[in-house]
Amino acid sequence: MLKGRHLIEPGDLSINEIEEICSLAEQIIVDPVSFQDVCRGKILATLFFEPSTRTRLSFEAAMLHLGGTVEGFADASYTSSSKGETLADTIRVVSSYVDVIAMRSPKEGAALLASKYSTVPVINAGDGGHYHPTQTLTDLLTIRALQGGLENHTIGFCGDLKFGRTVHSLAKAMSRYRNNKFVFISPEELKVPEYITEDILKPAGIEYTTAERLEDVIGDLDILYMTRVQKERFFNEQDYIRLKDSYILDRDKMKLAKQDMIVLHPLPRVNEIAPEVDDDPRAAYFKQVKYGMFARMALMAKLTGCL
């Protein structure tokens, strides 16, 4: 039963609930017009205490395509106007106006705190380096739709695997499905944390390997999940400059990949995927954006109890 629930971290959803949401999203994709009045009369509040325009517009488009409406704010100018008010009070107030809240904050745990005081469902749209569960839903829906399910895949994660929240969440999520294999491709300094490999993958009996060079392993992959090297995660400028171009996907590397591999990326990308790759039919990162909107449509239709 998803009605009235909060979504704070990807693990809040059971396998069955993910199935329920993805299945609804796929119905919406096939016939969006049938769903265009489903949330008529419902209001989404987008409370973005830090700007994240892409995510905000995705949530807003999702609600608007369901026939609902939107209000909110796009950056921290709110805080300056709140004159010392606690997040608890802000949420109590806003949740008395609307039917569902999508909240982004630079502070870890902010969405969880908000959910304690909200009278309507709270969706975490990113809380610092912590969780971003609708990105994970997006990734799962994309893989499911384009690769025919969530099982039996070899998934490569490439780039900044140390700080990359989306990688950790997707690895955990995919470890819940049968017979997936992982390949972690990164420099030593940015390798995937042990809490993923030791605490999650090993106990679950998941097979994984690591690699330093993308070209050595790209041929094995069904899914290549590229990530951005985020400058703000680095401790110093020099490390950033030395490493940022290490893992760039280009046409030459794509020649080594399977014909039915797909390339995903949470976006925005800077230069980790060369523009020449965009026209490759295996480049799926812009399709992924659209799946993200459909995933949010299905999620909000369920949490608000409209479907």
Next chain:
Amino acid sequence: MLKGRHLIEPGDLSINEIEEICSLAEQIIVDPVSFQDVCRGKILATLFFEPSTRTRLSFEAAMLHLGGTVEGFADASYTSSSKGETLADTIRVVSSYVDVIAMRSPKEGAALLASKYSTVPVINAGDGGHYHPTQTLTDLLTIRALQGGLENHTIGFCGDLKFGRTVHSLAKAMSRYRNNKFVFISPEELKVPEYITEDILKPAGIEYTTAERLEDVIGDLDILYMTRVQKERFFNEQDYIRLKDSYILDRDKMKLAKQDMIVLHPLPRVNEIAPEVDDDPRAAYFKQVKYGMFARMALMAKLTGCL
């Protein structure tokens, strides 16, 4: 006849018009679904020349719940883009796009000026320390709904009574109803201005007392209206620090109050009401937020002529 009218200050509304708006608001509360298409096709412009997210979101939710739509701006970034344009021109332009305007400005008198040039109703959503008539409507609707009417109450106002715009407006508004008594609870430095006591209450024959300590009088009250000590109203930091914690409502003080007293607060609160009071059934300040949205729904449905 409220259709086409502006609302600049609380006194713009007659007793009968307040009755008309509150009565409609109560109908909406009972059956909101019946009103969800009442303003279909209407546009509200929220012109906030200074941020006030709570008020803005309340107006926007109100219009959205009536089936209307919203556009506008949330802070003074507008002014930077207007390249010397007068407020008169801005209002002439915006009023040619929309059906009703809610306007907030740091300048006293700005809403009144706007109303001279607007071709659609202008609602003052706060003009400096001057007026905020929909807060007063909110307070009246809350008292009416929770205390069974607007007459025969003993109302305590506590905190900053010198600069508190909402207190002055509510005291004036409640002085128009039969048999209300006032208790003003504040430090000497922040006591209610004489223009309220001498020019309004005395000529109207209204009974009032003053007190320095909340605990001395809380037992007499039917309604306790708490206000925030606004740092920006103080002339110096030291006065603020000395006084800000003087009038804090907590569980101990609530033990001295009547069982059917209600606590109101215009929000945001900082620490003038301890969080431990929130669960007390007499704490009505979050209900008041919701009544605020319903009051704005009723008001806009009337001013736009939709009802």
Next chain:
Amino acid sequence: MLKGRHLIEPGDLSINEIEEICSLAEQIIVDPVSFQDVCRGKILATLFFEPSTRTRLSFEAAMLHLGGTVEGFADASYTSSSKGETLADTIRVVSSYVDVIAMRSPKEGAALLASKYSTVPVINAGDGGHYHPTQTLTDLLTIRALQGGLENHTIGFCGDLKFGRTVHSLAKAMSRYRNNKFVFISPEELKVPEYITEDILKPAGIEYTTAERLEDVIGDLDILYMTRVQKERFFNEQDYIRLKDSYILDRDKMKLAKQDMIVLHPLPRVNEIAPEVDDDPRAAYFKQVKYGMFARMALMAKLTGCL
């Protein structure tokens, strides 16, 4: 066939297409209620990389009056959140959420670039000093509606004719219609560029004159198009101060004009039209604002294929 097309510069529209849009706009003006559900289910994205509240609100009101909805951003705070993303990627993402994009940028050519990557129509809402085609549409619709067509007029352009984008675009647009004459009224330093007079008007056989003083020629005009002296276009402060008050329209000058002349202005005005002129029935600049909204309604209804 306007469905699916971009509008980057005024010349993108043929005479027949302008006719089609203006004619639809005039139908909407006569009976707006018949069009209030035409874009139901459609989303407009307003991507304003620099603030232009007037233009943004006009686009948004236009889409809302057609029954569609809106999302977007109002200033460059987006860019700060995009972490190095290219405009191409931003547009690919946003165009996967929405049905039409109105984009404003301080960079010349930005809208054209965006249109290369968008999967939905892009409307240029201003790109630096370059193009602003919906302003030109607005001007044409206003002239057509108020002066009975787009032919046989004597049009005076007054003020900053060197940097004034709207003047150049309107002069080019009006040169496509039969038997119009132009009078360019400006100081020497701000006179209309040769690429207008030599490259466009002369080859088309259009009659034009120049003047230094508005009062010398105002009596000949059917349309007076006033423009603002934009401080930011000047190379130094002193030139601005010396010139800015040179061409002010007041009641005395209006006495010299024809009884059926109309005064237009793209707004905002500063002091180039004295407020005393506002009540003159020939002052059409606020009507022009409303025509702007109707022009955008017609345009978006066509580009989205809703009509």
